[in-house]
Amino acid sequence: MRSKYSFYGSLVILAIFTAVPGWGQSAKTIEAGKKEGKVVIYGSLESDTTDAIKTAFTKKTGIEAEYWRASATKVMDRALSEQRAGKPLFDIILTNDNPMQIMFKQGLFAKYESPTASDFPKDAIDPNLGPRYRNVIIGVVYNKSALSPADTPKTLEDLVNPKYRGKIVMPDPTQHTTTTQWVASLWKLMGKEKAEKYIRDLAAMKPILVESLLPAAERVATGETPIAITYVKYAYMYGKKGAPLDYSRLGKFMGDGHYLGLNSKAPHMNAGKAFIDYFLDDDSMKKMAELGEFVNRKGVYPPLPDADKIQFVEMVDLDTKGFAAKKKEYQQIFLR
Amino acid sequence: MSVDESALTASQPLTSAWRRSRIGAFLSQPVSWVFLSVGSIIAFLSLYPTFFLFYGSLTDAPLGLPGKFTLQNYVRAYSDPEAYPLMVNSFIFGFGSAGLSLLFALTLAWITIRTNAPLRRLFELTAIIPNILPPILVSISWVMLLNPSNGLINGAFVRVLGLEKGPFNIYSMAGLIFVEALILTPLAFLIVAAAMKSMDPSLEESAKTLGSNEFGVMRRITFPLLRPAILAAGTLNFVRAVESFDTPAIIALPARIEVFTTKIWREALGSFPTNHNLAAAYGVGILGIALVFVYLYRRFTSQVESFSTVTGKGFRPHQIDLGRWRFAASGVAFLLLVMLVVLPILVLLLVAILPYYHVPTWQTWQNLTLDHFRYVWATPRVHKAFMNSLFLALVGATACMVLASLASYITVRTKIAGRGIIEGLVFIPWAFPGTAMALGLLWAYVDFPIPVYATVWIILIAYVTRFLPYGLRAVTSTIIQVHKELEEASIVCGAGFLATFRRVMIPMMRPGVMAGWIILVTIFMREFSATLFLYSPGAEPLGPLLYFLYLDGMRGRVAAIGLVISLISVILIAIAQRYSRWDTN
Numbered sequence: 051m052r053s054k055y056s057f058y059g060s061l062v063i064l065a066i067f068t069a070v071p072g073w074g075q076s077a078k079t080i081e082a083g084k085k086e087g088k089v090v091i092y093g094s095l096e097s098d099t100t101d102a103i104k105t106a107f108t109k110k111t112g113i114e115a116e117y118w119r120a121s122a123t124k125v126m127d128r129a130l131s132e133q134r135a136g137k138p139l140f141d142i143i144l145t146n147d148n149p150m151q152i153m154f155k156q157g158l159f160a161k162y163e164s165p166t167a168s169d170f171p172k173d174a175i176d177p178n179l180g181p182r183y184r185n186v187i188i189g190v191v192y193n194k195s196a197l198s199p200a201d202t203p204k205t206l207e208d209l210v211n212p213k214y215r216g217k218i219v220m221p222d223p224t225q226h227t228t229t230t231q232w233v234a235s236l237w238k239l240m241g242k243e244k245a246e247k248y249i250r251d252l253a254a255m256k257p258i259l260v261e262s263l264l265p266a267a268e269r270v271a272t273g274e275t276p277i278a279i280t281y282v283k284y285a286y287m288y289g290k291k292g293a294p295l296d297y298s299r300l301g302k303f304m305g306d307g308h309y310l311g312l313n314s315k316a317p318h319m320n321a322g323k324a325f326i327d328y329f330l331d332d333d334s335m336k337k338m339a340e341l342g343e344f345v346n347r348k349g350v351y352p353p354l355p356d357a358d359k360i361q362f363v364e365m366v367d368l369d370t371k372g373f374a375a376k377k378k379e380y381q382q383i384f385l386r
Numbered sequence: 387m388s389v390d391e392s393a394l395t396a397s398q399p400l401t402s403a404w405r406r407s408r409i410g411a412f413l414s415q416p417v418s419w420v421f422l423s424v425g426s427i428i429a430f431l432s433l434y435p436t437f438f439l440f441y442g443s444l445t446d447a448p449l450g451l452p453g454k455f456t457l458q459n460y461v462r463a464y465s466d467p468e469a470y471p472l473m474v475n476s477f478i479f480g481f482g483s484a485g486l487s488l489l490f491a492l493t494l495a496w497i498t499i500r501t502n503a504p505l506r507r508l509f510e511l512t513a514i515i516p517n518i519l520p521p522i523l524v525s526i527s528w529v530m531l532l533n534p535s536n537g538l539i540n541g542a543f544v545r546v547l548g549l550e551k552g553p554f555n556i557y558s559m560a561g562l563i564f565v566e567a568l569i570l571t572p573l574a575f576l577i578v579a580a581a582m583k584s585m586d587p588s589l590e591e592s593a594k595t596l597g598s599n600e601f602g603v604m605r606r607i608t609f610p611l612l613r614p615a616i617l618a619a620g621t622l623n624f625v626r627a628v629e630s631f632d633t634p635a636i637i638a639l640p641a642r643i644e645v646f647t648t649k650i651w652r653e654a655l656g657s658f659p660t661n662h663n664l665a666a667a668y669g670v671g672i673l674g675i676a677l678v679f680v681y682l683y684r685r686f687t688s689q690v691e692s693f694s695t696v697t698g699k700g701f702r703p704h705q706i707d708l709g710r711w712r713f714a715a716s717g718v719a720f721l722l723l724v725m726l727v728v729l730p731i732l733v734l735l736l737v738a739i740l741p742y743y744h745v746p747t748w749q750t751w752q753n754l755t756l757d758h759f760r761y762v763w764a765t766p767r768v769h770k771a772f773m774n775s776l777f778l779a780l781v782g783a784t785a786c787m788v789l790a791s792l793a794s795y796i797t798v799r800t801k802i803a804g805r806g807i808i809e810g811l812v813f814i815p816w817a818f819p820g821t822a823m824a825l826g827l828l829w830a831y832v833d834f835p836i837p838v839y840a841t842v843w844i845i846l847i848a849y850v851t852r853f854l855p856y857g858l859r860a861v862t863s864t865i866i867q868v869h870k871e872l873e874e875a876s877i878v879c880g881a882g883f884l885a886t887f888r889r890v891m892i893p894m895m896r897p898g899v900m901a902g903w904i905i906l907v908t909i910f911m912r913e914f915s916a917t918l919f920l921y922s923p924g925a926e927p928l929g930p931l932l933y934f935l936y937l938d939g940m941r942g943r944v945a946a947i948g949l950v951i952s953l954i955s956v957i958l959i960a961i962a963q964r965y966s967r968w969d970t971n
Contacts, residue, residue: 090924092923096938097938097940114766116767117767118767118923118926119934121937123657124655126658127655127658127660128922128923131449131450131660132840132922134448134451135449135450135832135833135839135840137839137840139840139922139923139924149658196535224657225652225656226657227658258640260639260640260937261639261937262937264937265936265937265938265939268938268939268940268941269939271742271744271939272536272742272743272744272941273536273744273745274535276535288742291741291742292741292742292753293742293744370658370659373658377657385642385644
């Protein structure tokens with residue numbers, strides 16, 4: 051009987067340790083992080099999602115987390131400026147693949163292999179940046195109150211129909227790096243020649259240009275503009291608040307990965323590591339999925355209708371020069 | 387003879403020579419040391435960022451890295467064909483909003499000061515209320531009222547008149563000018579109203595005695611007398627419009643209207659890769675424009691008495707009896723105040739209790755929420771921003787007024803040689819556009835030995851430098867009115883400079899100091915244009931927080947924070963008034 055209990059006891063202990071991989075390492079990091087007091091994160095992940103993660107992280111570890119949210123462009127610019135000035139104030143950067151790669155090349159990140167990173171599929175691990183914890187899918191989101199079902203755009207090509215002139219909002223491709231990439235990647239969906247014409251036709255629709263993908267979605271939610279080129283997840287996020295949003299089932303979407311990196315000169319190195327450990331953990335991933343994110347866990351989808359059917363094409367990566375060239379090119383097309 | 391005595395005798399000729407020399411005489415007075423200290427501080431504050439703005443525009447390396455001399459940034463900035471529409475847009479925006487704000491201010495001032503319109507005193511008092519609302523919030527509230535798709539006013543027109551779409555479009559040059567004009571109206575009102583109040587009525591009465599009617603009096607007497615004040619208000623508002631980023635950030639950027647400040651934003655912060663050098667070259671351009679117009683402003687103000695000065699003359703301007711039209715005049719004043727105060731505040735109140743911004747329907751009233759106020763209450767980022775802004779407002783305004791009091795005393799009350807230099811140095815920040823100064827400060831402090839860059843201190847330096855002229859004007863107008871006899875009596879009784887300054891001048895200057903302090907506190911609580919360039923996430927004041935929340939589409943949170951800012955500003959004003967015995971009348 052006693053041996054039976056010991057057997058079950060051992061199983062329970064084993065289960066605890068497998069459920070919290072690398073617990074021993076994390077506990078030490080957490081203790082050291084507590085002494086540092088807080089972790090400072092700059093990122094483009096939505097504040098409401100990060101707030102939920104931060105609260106759970108602080109509850110679990112006792113380490114305070116400060117989060118500054120801005121567009122991927124601003125996050126990268128802020129981090130690079132602080133590095134150039136020799137005064138980096140952040141521990142963690144949390145944003146899209148392309149800006150992360152640029153920052154990596156400029157030596158912004160320390161190599162940190164989190165024990166919780168092993169939960170991700172191998173093909174989701176970038177050799178430079180580690181696990182691609184979520185995907186961001188760009189599509190067409192519209193306001194159901196502003197458009198009748200027959201009037202909704204079904205394809206990307208529909209967007210250049212003259213009836214939508216002035217009715218589209220999108221981030222400014224001359225300012226917002228993710229949108230620069232999106233426009234520069236359209237050839238992957240429609241071929242080079244067609245994409246070039248499409249870009250000019252889209253600009254001719256005189257879309258309202260905003261700072262980033264979130265304000266584009268917000269304008270559709272408020273009914274200010276009926277259609278947005280933005281992340282499809284916002285259809286769910288704003289829908290939760292009562293906004294009548296849906297997204298076009300485009301067949302193929304364009305998407306990108308999201309990563310987080312530890313600053314090589316982090317003022318709170320251990321607190322930063324503890325945050326990464328928690329952030330990549332199952333608990334955090336589930337929370338994010340519930341809040342509408344496409345996290346990189348098999349079979350886990352956000353509560354967005356047809357989320358499991360979405361297929362996306364990876365956007366092209368640009369380097370600093372590539373962004374400068376595209377910025378100039380799109381200024382001629384979109385701002386004239 | 388003791389050793390000490392011999393030493394004294396030997397050094398006597400030397401000491402006498404020293405005392406005879408002008409430098410010795412100059413340095414022997416405490417006031418000279420105050421002059422040197424104040425002069426050095428103001429010189430450093432004014433010249434250091436100016437130098438670095440030019441440095442940034444003449445170098446080829448990014449901020450924080452050593453570079454080589456180049457003129458390429460100017461060539462690129464001003465040979466670009468897009469630079470000309472940008473300049474034209476900036477001038478249209480500047481002249482348009484300055485002109486419209488003058489029209490609003492003149493109308494309101496004339497009705498409240500020169501006519502017998504009912505409730506005119508109430509209108510006069512409420513005309514300065516918009517000063518407590520951050521300009522960025524005024525812009526946001528008008529976007530919610532007049533955007534072409536679901537602006538509340540457009541929506542009302544569509545519903546009531548059955549139109550296909552709303553008649554107004556805020557995302558246009560006209561919209562941009564209209565909103566900026568509303569923001570600038572209180573400043574123009576203060577200048578024009580002060581001039582109207584201090585006008586000598588005997589000239590108008592003489593004209594009437596000689597048979598001129600009301601229109602003739604207005605055309606031949608009133609308007610020429612007001613002309614310097616009108617020109618002063620116009621040029622000042624032109625400069626304030628051209629340098630502002632609040633309204634362009636909210637309206638011009640989405641409307642694709644490029645003005646100087648949006649271009650600087652685009653180059654320095656808004657896009658990747660950023661180009662601070664090119665932004666600095668545009669900054670020098672906007673500084674040049676501002677210098678010309680501030681010079682003109684000073685010429686005009688030298689023709690009219692300082693707008694915040696109480697003249698002390700014991701007359702009241704002649705009041706025009708409008709007869710039956712007095713109610714119509716009140717109606718016009720009321721309409722202006724609705725646009726200036728009532729509508730923006732009502733929209734903010736509404737948006738602050740909506741779950742997400744939309745045109746309200748019957749269902750909306752069942753879904754009202756206090757979630758946005760809960761967010762303000764529960765979010766550490768918001769608390770930190772409030773603390774940063776309060777720190778900047780209280781410490782910045784105090785530091786600014788201390789410096790302004792000393793500088794004002796030296797320039798007005800002393801005959802120290804070189805006191806004109808201080809006046810000249812203060813001219814620079816008076817003309818320095820916030821965005822251009824912020825760029826200069828970034829270059830100036832990125833490698834400064836004292837770690838000021840990316841802290842709240844760089845913002846404090848910007849505020850003190852940029853708004854020192856406001857403080858100076860408030861104190862100077864009071865010092866002029868303090869009779870010299872009081873100060874002389876103190877000196878005759880044996881008090882030195884510091885004792886006289888502390889015991890006589892400070893108590894006498896208190897109303898002016900507190901008036902300046904109050905103005906600065908409200909400005910610092912809501913400053914945005916310079917702050918956006920200088921802040922860092924760890925030292926984020928309210929201006930950038932509001933902007934980023936707005937960009938993230940969180941209009942309810944923006945409205946809730948805006949209302950709390952206004953409430954705090956009102957409380958601070960009330961406290962300061964109580965302790966200063968300062969009378970708004």
